[in-house]
Amino acid sequence: MSQKTSSCQYIFSDVQQPNLPLIHGKDLSCIFEGTQRVVAVNEVNFGIEEGKITAIIGESGSGKSTLLRLIYGLAEPATGEVRYRGWLVPTRKDKLIPGHDAMKLVSQGFDDLNLYAKVWDNVASQLPNTDLDRKRNKTQEVLAKLRMDHLAQKRVADLSGGEKQRVAICRALINDPEVLLMDEPFNQVDAAFRDDLQQDIQQIVKDTGLTVVLVSHDPAEVLAMADYLIVMKNGLIVDQGNPTELYYHPQNPYTARLLAKSNVLTAEQASKLAIDAKGLIAIHQEAIQFEEASEGKYWVKDSKFRGMFTELIIGNDELTLHAVQFPAKAIKKNTRINILVSSVHHFES
Known part of the structure; x- marks a missing residue:
């Protein structure tokens, strides 16, 4: 790995600070x-x-x-x-x-790739010609790690977006x-x-x-x-x-x-689910269960098939929640239900 980690050659007044993260x-x-x-x-x-x-x-x-x-x-x-x-x-x-x-940066685009050159040449060009054997071996090694060795002789322009991304990562990694x-x-x-x-x-x-x-x-x-x-x-x-x-x-x-697509509720909204809260709470979608009930206080407002599971929008006129049903089952819109919550996260005030 590269050892050019000091800024002294650029910022002469800098003093290294110990005991910090990388x-x-x-x-x-x-x-x-x-x-x-x-x-x-x-x-x-x-x-x-x-x-x-x-x-x-x-x-x-x-x-x-x-x-x-x-x-x-x-x-x-x-x-x-x-x-x-x-x-x-x-x-x-x-x-x-x-x-x-x-450090090496791989950006969202592929601006640094030569689209009309081969994959091999795009990667190998990052190494000098002073040691041709090392250049050849290192290029082969990096392409193999990213599963691109079988495409070494293809033009970058002919690759998919994902394959171009792999080439960009290979170029970034070849100088360790x-x-x-x-x-x-x-x-x-x-x-x-x-x-x-x-x-x-x-x-x-x-x-x-x-x-x-x-x-x-x-x-x-x-x-x-x-x-x-x-x-x-x-x-x-x-x-x-x-x-x-x-x-x-x-x-x-x-x-x-952001991480869990949680239902974030106020204390007042939580009370409607018989949850005692002093401030905001989060209920993950997978923490919500329900059962069909002809006299239920809530109903299915909408459902979206997501393959292995169904995403449900449930609630009443005062409250709307998002839940997941796994395994996916067909359930009709407006079906009356009771809601059960298995776990709640309370945020500090």
Whole structure:
């Protein structure tokens, strides 16, 4: 792995700070000035551990891609700092060619790919010609890891979106970076092949100790592969921690809605379900059961077939809830039901 991890060659006044996570952000902000002033990232603090997959998740416009650019050094902080191994990450004002030497960024597009060159040439071109045997062996090795060796002689222009994404990742990995940054890496990957690519990245992390930071808006992606989540909303980090912990015990209602599509209710709404609450609560869709009852207080307002399960919208004139029915069964609209809730998460006031 690359060892160019000090910023001293770019920021001569910098002093290494010990006992920090691999990547550490402190009071970090990014502001875009224009016809309208936009605070893309607003005084956030975070730590990213080495050898783990960290996912930054949020809705569009939440600031997650800007945070990724700040980590890499492509964006200039308005306040605060980003440190890598205790050293400041140099930015555009410090380096002629921005981007940290120990990191590689794979963006949403494929701007850096030569579409009319072969897959092999796109990847091999990242290595010098000083050692041709190493260049050939290393290219073969990286293509094999990402299951692209059988397409080595195809033009990139003739590949699918998912295959192009794999080529872009191969190009990023061939020089053994310490950190791989990925912005919406699975956007153009067909659902059928998404799991394979996620598993390949997880295996590379396990085999090499690579640190991965990825941006996503899809909870299914990050819950399946991330070791740590950073949840963003309107430029702020509203939650961060272990994915399982955040799924079942979120600190913020936004996290519950984003990760679990939870029903977030006020204390007054909760009381209608005979739930005693002092503030907001979250009820996951899978925590709602129901039974048909001719005199039930609630009814099925709508249903959507989702394959293995059915998504139901249930309630009455005062309350609407979303629930899942597994295994999927046909149920008629307006069927009267009683609602049973198996678990509730209470948010702190």
